Amino acid sequence: MARLNTADDETVIHVEGLRNAFGEQVVHDGLDLDVKRGEILGVVGGSGTGKSVLMRSIIGLQPPQAGVVEVFGEPMIGREDHEAQQVRRRWGVLFQGGALFSTLTVAENVQVPIREYYRQLDDQLLDEIAAYKVAMSGLPPEAGPKYPSELSGGMKKRAGLARALALDPQLLFLDEPTAGLDPISAAAFDELIRSLQRTLGLTVFLITHDLDTLHAICDRVAVLADKRVIAVGTIPELLALDHPWIQEYFNGPRGRVAAEAAERAAVKETGE
Amino acid sequence: MTAPADFRFDQHVLHFSGELTLARIGDLSRRLEALGEAPRTIDLGEVDRIDTVGAWLVHRIAREHDVEIVGADADVCQLIEQIAEADKPLKIRPDSSPPFIRVLREIGDATSAAAHSLAGLIGFFGATLIGLWGLATHPRRFRYNAMARQFEVVGVKALAIIGLMSFLIGIVIAQQGAVQLRQFGAEVFAVNLIGRITLRELGVLMTAIMVAGRSGSAFAAQLGSMKLAEEVDAMRTIGVSPMEALILPRILSTVVLMPLLGFYSAVIAIIGGGIFCWIDLDIPPITYVQRIREVVPMTDLWVGLIKAPVFGMLIALCGCYQGMQVEGNAEEVGLRTTASVVQAIFLVIVLDAVFAVFFSSIGWI
Numbered sequence: 001m002a003r004l005n006t007a008d009d010e011t012v013i014h015v016e017g018l019r020n021a022f023g024e025q026v027v028h029d030g031l032d033l034d035v036k037r038g039e040i041l042g043v044v045g046g047s048g049t050g051k052s053v054l055m056r057s058i059i060g061l062q063p064p065q066a067g068v069v070e071v072f073g074e075p076m077i078g079r080e081d082h083e084a085q086q087v088r089r090r091w092g093v094l095f096q097g098g099a100l101f102s103t104l105t106v107a108e109n110v111q112v113p114i115r116e117y118y119r120q121l122d123d124q125l126l127d128e129i130a131a132y133k134v135a136m137s138g139l140p141p142e143a144g145p146k147y148p149s150e151l152s153g154g155m156k157k158r159a160g161l162a163r164a165l166a167l168d169p170q171l172l173f174l175d176e177p178t179a180g181l182d183p184i185s186a187a188a189f190d191e192l193i194r195s196l197q198r199t200l201g202l203t204v205f206l207i208t209h210d211l212d213t214l215h216a217i218c219d220r221v222a223v224l225a226d227k228r229v230i231a232v233g234t235i236p237e238l239l240a241l242d243h244p245w246i247q248e249y250f251n252g253p254r255g256r257v258a259a260e261a262a263e264r265a266a267v268k269e270t271g272e
Numbered sequence: 273m274t275a276p277a278d279f280r281f282d283q284h285v286l287h288f289s290g291e292l293t294l295a296r297i298g299d300l301s302r303r304l305e306a307l308g309e310a311p312r313t314i315d316l317g318e319v320d321r322i323d324t325v326g327a328w329l330v331h332r333i334a335r336e337h338d339v340e341i342v343g344a345d346a347d348v349c350q351l352i353e354q355i356a357e358a359d360k361p362l363k364i365r366p367d368s369s370p371p372f373i374r375v376l377r378e379i380g381d382a383t384s385a386a387a388h389s390l391a392g393l394i395g396f397f398g399a400t401l402i403g404l405w406g407l408a409t410h411p412r413r414f415r416y417n418a419m420a421r422q423f424e425v426v427g428v429k430a431l432a433i434i435g436l437m438s439f440l441i442g443i444v445i446a447q448q449g450a451v452q453l454r455q456f457g458a459e460v461f462a463v464n465l466i467g468r469i470t471l472r473e474l475g476v477l478m479t480a481i482m483v484a485g486r487s488g489s490a491f492a493a494q495l496g497s498m499k500l501a502e503e504v505d506a507m508r509t510i511g512v513s514p515m516e517a518l519i520l521p522r523i524l525s526t527v528v529l530m531p532l533l534g535f536y537s538a539v540i541a542i543i544g545g546g547i548f549c550w551i552d553l554d555i556p557p558i559t560y561v562q563r564i565r566e567v568v569p570m571t572d573l574w575v576g577l578i579k580a581p582v583f584g585m586l587i588a589l590c591g592c593y594q595g596m597q598v599e600g601n602a603e604e605v606g607l608r609t610t611a612s613v614v615q616a617i618f619l620v621i622v623l624d625a626v627f628a629v630f631f632s633s634i635g636w637i
Contacts, residue, residue: 002319002344004351005293089295102603107364118294125301125325127364132328135358144362149601168294168323199354200324201347 006201007037007090007170009073013058013205018067020053027053029227031067040197040204041232042214044249045224051207052096054224055173058205059093060084071171089117091171092164096179098156100148106159107134107144113166129166137162138192154185158192165196172197174206178213190216211255215262223249235259274320279304286311286333289318292326301329310337317343327355335359389615396593400523403515415521422525426487430533434482438470438537441478442544445469450553459553463560466545467568475538476530476576477624480583483530484616488591491522492612495595496605504596519596523588530584531577538576571636579627583620590616 013035020028027050035041045051056062058069060076069076074087100109107130114126121129134144137158148156157177164172177193178186194217197204208214214221215235222232225245231238238246249255275290277300286307290296314330316322322330322344331352333339341352368374407414449462495518498504504514542564549555555563594612598604631637 002288002292002316002322002348004347005291005321005323102601105365107362111364114294118297120299121297122299122302127362128328128332129325130364131360131362132324132355132358134362135360136324136354141360141362144364145366165324168325195354199347199351 004201005168005170007072007203010037011035012037012072012171012203014068014070014073015054015058016068018054018057018069019065020050020057020062021065026227028057028064028067031224031228033222033229033232035203035205037203038201039219040193040206040217042218042221043205043207043224044209044214044221046245049224050227051224052175055175055205055207059091059173060088089113089167090169091173092167092169093173094157094160094164094175094177096175098148098160100156100159100163102148105145105147106139106151106162107131109148109159110134110162110166113163117167133162133165134159136196137165138188154181154189157181157189161192165200168200170201170203172202172204174204174208176207176209178208178210183212186210186212187216193217211250211258212261215258216265277326281307281309281311284309284312285315286313286339287315287318288326288330289320291320292316292322292329294323294325297325297329304329304333311339312337314339314341315343316341316348319343322348322351324351324355327352331355331359389611392597393589393593393615396596397589399515400519400589403513403520407516407520413516415517418517418521419525422521423529425490426483426522426525427529427533430483430486431536433486434479434533434537435540437478437482438475438540439544441474442466442470442541442546443548445474445541446545446548447552450548460555460563462545462553463549463555463563464567466542466549467564468572470538470541470545471568472572472575473624473628475541476534476580476583477620479530479534479537479580480587480620481617483526483533483584484587484590484613484620487526488587488616489609489613491588491591492595492598492609493605495519495592496598496608499596499598500602500605514596519592522592523585526584526588527581528584530587531580534576534580534583535573569636571631575627575631575636579624582623582627586619586623587616590619 011034013033015031015033018028018031018033019026031054033054043051043054053062057064058071058076064077067077071087072090074083076084076087100106101112104112107127110130110133111126114121114129131141131144135141139155139158139162143151143155143159148159151159161174161177164174174193178189181189190213193204193206196202197217206213206218218235220232220234221238222229223238223243223246224230225243230243231241231246235250239250250259274296276296276298277288277290277292279286279288279300281287292300311333314333316330319326327348330341334341334352335356341349344352369377445466446462449465450459453459453461453465495504498518504518507514507517546555546557546560549560550557591612594608594615598608
């Protein structure tokens with residue numbers, strides 16, 4: 001029986017005792033985190049708590065000073081480049097601004113990772129792959145031959161997502177995917193991530209400030225504070241904890257509004 | 273490791289097997305296209321894993337022939353459905369025209385861009401004059417601090433590199449001149465050559481090229497980045513005129529500094545030439561200086577000093593104008609910076625030729 005090409009390991013990302021410091025300033029110290037297969041893990045934390053640094057450490061852009069990082073059960077720190085490459089092609093990354101290559105069109109951007117790893121594919125299939133990836137990311141067909149400078153912020157993020165999905169990754173890193181989008185686009189983007197995650201069986205590591213995103217699509221939430229992950233769990237589990245920052249984050253005025261909205265959406269879904 | 277993607281075809285049933293994934297797909301797509309007959313059923317029962325690429329290949333066949341798909345679990349059926357929904361034809365890159373038309377269009381574009389650029393530069397010169405008039409009538413708005421900073425950046429910090437360049441040029445002129453004139457036994461005239469050419473032409477010209485590369489480009493890049501970061505817009509909203517705060521200090525300081533730098537360059541080149549004459553031609557420095565005073569007419573100095581501020585104006589104008597034209601993305605900053613240097617050097621040389629003809633015809637030979 002055919003099945004989806006999902007990760008085999010139960011734990012997709014394993015971080016233990018991570019330490020990151022820039023000069024005198026210590027960002028992470030003894031940080032532990034596990035991401036399970038098939039979940040959407042939201043990572044939250046105040047500004048400057050090192051959410052992006054954590055992501056960069058996991059994907060190998062920021063070598064940590066100490067600690068263990070394993071992705072798909074493979075240690076990632078101090079690996080030879082060609083060994084790390086084998087793991088890299090199994091994940092996709094969406095950077096904050098989309099990070100599209102400005103000299104290539106959207107469709108060519110999507111083709112870049114495929115061309116890099118699978119040179120034997122014929123051009124026709126490459127074009128077809130780019131076409132359905134662009135469509136799956138919710139972009140209109142007209143966006144294909146456009147250059148990144150001709151796109152709006154939301155379209156850039158969708159194009160970035162299409163490129164992140166190019167290699168059919170089992171793991172997806174998203175850095176603030178809904179930041180800078182209007183509420184309607186942000187909700188549509190949440191929905192897109194959720195449906196792609198379900199269809200493709202993805203594991204998603206999602207950094208966000210967006211409380212609506214947390215409520216709408218995250219299975220679990222990891223809270224970064226005091227240089228480590230102080231708690232991981234579903235939002236109700238986190239709320240049961242007596243930590244002032246968590247309480248303020250989820251029970252502040254914005255947090256309550258987002259929670260109510262999520263509740264209404266859930267009622268509507270079950271009602272139909 | 274599981275088997276790569278493969279298929280076999282019997283009795284109108286297409287059996288896929290192995291891993292139908294991007295990594296293991298190989299040339300399956302081409303082999304499928306070579307398949308003559310149309311299948312009625314696609315069997316995915318022997319497939320180990322499937323991703324969107326595999327689903328796409330299955331969908332591609334299903335789209336063309338009315339087939340039934342069996343042997344897939346619910347998740348995979350949903351994936352194939354999603355892929356079917358995403359099947360929208362897409363252009364990969366904008367249409368390109370035939371090469372001949374493209375060349376014609378590029379020539380046309382370049383011509384009109386050059387004309388626009390020149391017109392824009394003249395317009396910008398006008399705006400600068402209006403800005404200067406505004407300063408002249410309201411001298412209190414003059415920004416001494418910005419001007420002093422530009423003096424330092426454009427002038428003081430350029431002394432070392434311009435000095436070194438001029439020193440070497442002086443030596444080269446003396447050496448080359450001596451070698452050629454020696455054939456006529458007239459190597460002493462190398463002194464005339466050094467004195468006249470540095471004061472009249474090379475001092476100012478080489479300085480202009482150096483300033484265009486050092487400061488003109490910096491103006492374009494600074495103003496361009498400021499425009500991208502909306503700093504210029506922020507200034508306008510606060511009520512600060514970018515012309516007075518950014519452009520005039522740069523233009524004025526370059527206009528003032530160019531004659532000084534040009535004169536300095538000529539003097540250093542004469543020193544460099546003198547040292548060569550002393551060592552190679554045995555002309556002692558005292559005699560050298562005396563000869564320079566005898567053979568270089570005062571008009572040569574005036575020619576250099578009159579040209580210098582005009583060149584400075586041009587360089588700063590090109591730099592600031594191109595910087596203020598930046599719009600859109602970071603790539604534009606690079607393009608505009610290059611354009612500012614090329615334009616400035618080109619215009620300086622054109623104007624230098626005009627000056628040469630002009631000064632000759634008024635008898636300043």
